[in-house]
Amino acid sequence: MEALPLGAFLLKHVSGWWYECCHQDFLTPSQPGIRRAENMTHPDEVSKAPGLLVRPRLLESLDSDRRIRLLCAPAGFGKSELARQFATRLPHCPVVWLDLHSAEKSLENLRTQFAEALDLDELSPSVEEVLKHRKQGLVVLDGYCPEKTTDKWLEHLFEHCPTTLQWLVCTRRLPSWRVGRWLLADELTLLGAEELALTEAEIKLLLSQLKLNRRISAVELQRQSDGWIAGISLHLLSLRSGVDRPFGLLHRNSLVEDYLDSEVLEHLPKEMLSLLRVIAHAPFVDGPLCAFLADDPMALRKLRSEQVFLRRLPGSTDHFTLFAPLKRLLQERYPDQAPPLLAASQWLHLAGAHVEAFRYALAIPDASRGLVSMGQIATRELLIGQNLNYLLEGIDQLGIAWIEQNPQALEVVSRALLLGGRLEQAERTIQLIAEQDFDLHLALSAELALHQGHAQEAQRIGCRALDRLARNERWAQMILCFSCLTRASLTMGDVVTAKRLQHQGIELSRRKGETLFECLLILDEVLIEELAGNLPRALQALDQFDQLLVQGPGSALLQGAALIRRGWLLILTGQERQAREALEEGLLLSCASRNPVACHAPAILAQLDANNGDFATAQQRLADAQRLMHSWNVAEVIYRGVLDLCTARIWMKANHYESASRLLSRVREQYEGEHALTPPSAYPDLYALAGFLQAEVLCSRGSFGEANTLLDQLLQRAEGNAFNIIVCQAQHALAEVVRLRGDLHKAERLLASAAAMAISQGQHNLLMGTHLEAMGSSLQAGPVADLQTAPAPEVELLSRRELAVLSLIAKGYSNFEIAKILSLSPYTVKTHAKHINSKLKVSSRTMATARAKALGLLL
Missing domain, CATH: 3.40.50 (Rossmann fold)
Structure with a gap:
């Protein structure tokens, strides 16, 4: 046998x-x-x-x-x-x-x-x-x-x-x-x-059923195994039976090594095994590289046909990695593979694959050769695949002091540090660029000022840089400068200027064929449309982004940011389940690229968990996000306000209002006053969220007057900035405060206006809120009636705007008052009223109200 x-x-x-x-x-x-x-x-x-x-x-x-x-x-x-x-x-x-x-x-x-x-x-x-x-x-x-x-x-x-x-x-x-x-x-x-492959959640569930003598991290086990079921089973078995007491590493487990030998390596041809020994040390593998290493154009295809645990990297279309346990096992068995990797680095450099050549040079390691390759990397390459992550890892390995002695690499290093949120190191390298390239120094300084919370300074420096870059026809830097100025304008509350700058940037990107930069500016457009209250347009822009990104080389950084933004928009439009999926995937890609926007995904997911009463999971998400930002050396000004506000909201959900109030006070101190910081460019409405939470704290203390004043200020500021989505939310919150103060008539008018705006903007999460139910507003019947109560067959369905007008007619408002509430002209309201009568087949406002209630269109 x-x-x-x-x-x-x-x-x-x-x-x-x-x-x-x-x-x-x-x-x-x-x-x-x-x-x-x-x-x-x-x-x-x-x-x-x-x-x-x-x-x-x-x-x-x-x-x-x-x-x-x-x-x-x-x-x-x-x-x-x-x-x-x-x-x-x-x-x-x-x-x-x-x-x-x-x-x-x-x-x-x-x-x-x-x-x-x-x-x-x-x-x-x-x-x-x-x-x-x-x-x-x-x-x-x-x-x-x-x-x-x-x-x-x-x-x-x-x-x-x-x-x-x-x-x-x-x-x-x-x-x-x-x-x-x-x-x-x-x-x-x-x-x-x-x-x-087993997911982290499945591994956690499995470990919870076992009685092991040692504590095992599901996250670490998933990282070591990539969800490989046999490896996890054998590793846990050996830990239980005492076979593997000295080591906690899966790839050093004797049972796992034996399984890999018998199930994988012994079935490979010798030439394939020889190639595996080399690429196990390589930071990536693709078709051209396999052909170079093995002198066989079909080498990668043969490896894939043998199913030798090759995985495609997130955000990349053609780069692969060996399955983690197999890679570590081969690395330890065959530690010296420098000569073939050195040859591969030289070949990649000559082929113009400078990021890949840089990674191979560091794998050898050869710092001097790596710096030469780094100096040849174009700015747009930072957006491709996981290149930002690779550059930041390389900077950590080389040390910033070593890089500063090689001025040819300072531009891409500065951009990488800015994208990675490492502002102190970025400031050092940007200062060194001033002597050799003042135009670039200005452009980078504007981006740095924006990240540091000085949007007005960023706008001043950026406009100056844009003028100089245009005279010298430095198109790539101009496009990035347009993006910086767009975000600075948004952070300062100037939607009109932001839209104009974004259009100029995207037109320049299209003329120059810069697909990835065009995608970057589309993300700016999404934020503009969101703040302007055009949620359907924002989602359409994201669809356009997806179609455009497919045509390029792929970008984990941009795709991750887009998915997180999509998740937030889906929450606003009342699609929570789809939002969770987008946020989880966006978090994965953002972590793969080391993009600081990754902190937004757990922050939003934590809010969803808190809404469902799962406060422990919500707090854990925020703690994990903070540890992640700290491990990446991201400057606190980029993420601290976001995480603090989410923490305060969770505490308030758990009825810890005093703790939340103290935290909110500290946050608002940073973003108010003469020397206040401007919000992070990815979160320009942060001031509004802080104000809404502070108003809720005031209401919990019975200080309705102070809450009313605060929300009035927020509403005026949002109206001045043309942040219509905040206007709608502020009116909704103000209606609740006014109701609590006893002015039901004014509360109804505010709520009717907020509901009408929410319908036109697509903020269905606001329409489904408990405040509408508490007030018993018949406006709730508008969007709900379309789904729940079908009118008689002979009656033509009313539009959402007509339902909003009808609900106010039923409350006794005149056409002039309705026009003021819904921001319409009296003539438009009169036209809507005629259409309502025609569709309901009645001849008066009183009959229209009675008919609508009989059909279930009004409560």
Whole structure:
């Protein structure tokens, strides 16, 4: 009998503890009624194996109506177990299960196994004929090895078998099927290693069920394993059984090393293994580099076909990394790979891939060569992929003092430090640039002043820099200067100037073909439209951004920022579930690029958690965000105000008003007064949020007059800045304060105006707020009636504006008063009233009100 590898042997025979420690929901129940042949693995038997997680998110994906399911991932990603779990969910469906792991890889053998599984003999019809007449069932091919002939035969079966017959194929390599065709036909569900990997939440859930003698961080375990199920299982098993007491590192675990040797490395050709030893030390790998290292243009394709744990990096289209445990294992086994990496660095430098050459030079390490490559990096390259992260890591490795002695690299270093929020170091390098390039010095100084909270100074310096850059035709720096001036204008509350500058910048970007800079300016446009109260336009601009970014080389930095902004807009428009998904993905990409805007995602998510009463998770998110910013050396002026305001809001949700009040006072001191800072450029409405929270604190103390005064000031400032979204929110908050003071008539008018603005702006989260319910406003019936109460068939639906007018008519307001409340002309209100009467088929305002209430359009 063939000997089991050490890791597999221990996992099979020593892991009884796992069964005892796991919650019953983690175990797969047995399922009778599944056909079995000699070469089949019966799910009844396998389901009793310990240590198997039930994964609802993946089972839901497989539960779709698509009849072909393909699980394609390297060894140890739980494909077979997921297939068994899925089979148990089909209680009345016959299952044909073929275990092909150790079977001969040929079409004839596959047909033979099919025949045995279907109980066919020599006199029976062929496998093809039997399956063509099988109306119901699930066929599982576990351990399928793609070959051209077998792939073609299987596709033939897919095409000619009944659509009610379902297929599930587990394989380590992607078959040569016409996958695109099946996906477009909506008949194929494809799950790869990224989908099958354990998430951090799943690892936390797993660890919570185990009784280990040592504390294990789920975050660290996920980082070491990249969610590799076999590695995590073996590592935890060894920690429990005492096999791996000296080390807590997964890649040094003897069981994991043995598993990698037996399941991955021994199956590779020698030339591939030789290439792996080299690229394990490489910071990235792509097609051209593999061709250079292996002298084989198809080297990367061969590696990918072998499924050697290659992963695409976030925000990049063509760069890959080795699976983390395998990479660390190979690095320790083969520590000296400097000569081939040095040759690769030289080749990349000559090919113009300067960021990549810089990373290779530091991997060798060769600081001098790295600085030469850094000096050749163009500013736009900082926005590509994860290049900002790579540059900041390189700066940390080299040290800022060393870089200052090499003036050719100062420009890209200064830009990288500014983008990364490391303002003190950026200020040092910008001062050194003044002697050799005064125009660039001015442009960078404007950006620095904006980040430091001095928007007026940034605007003054930026205008001067823009004029000098235009005379010298330095287009790239001009575009970035336009973006800086746009954000400075917004921070100072000048929407009109911001819009004009943004248009100039985006036109210049388009004329010069600078796609990434155009994307950067579209993000500025999104912020302008949001503050102006045009939420649908802001979301449309983000859609345009997505389409444009696809045409370029990809940017984790820009894409992450766009997703976080989209998440916030989705919350404003009342789409919380979609918002969470966008925020989580945006946080991942922003962290991959080391973009300080990453702090906004946990801040927003923390507010959502607090709204749901989960204060512990909310506080943990903010603490994690603060630690992240500290580890990146981000200046506090960039993120401190945002996190403090979110902290105050969470404390208020938990009824800790005094603590929140003290924190808010400190925040407002920074952004008020003669020498106050301007808000962060990504959060120009920060002053408004601070004011809203302070007004709520005052109301909690019964100081309604002070709250009224504060909100009046906020409203006047927002109206002066043309921040219409803040105007709407301020009117809504002011209506509640006025109501609490007892002036119901004025509260109704304010709330009606706020509701009308919220409808036109798309702020559906405001319309769904509890304040509207508390006041019993009939305006609530406007947006709700469209969804909940359908009028009689003979009645034409009223528009949202007509519903707003009708609700005020019902309260007895005149046309002139309605016009003032809704910011319309009296003639427009009169026209709306005529349309309402016509649609409701009535002849007077009184009859219109009665008819609307009868139809459920008004409460």
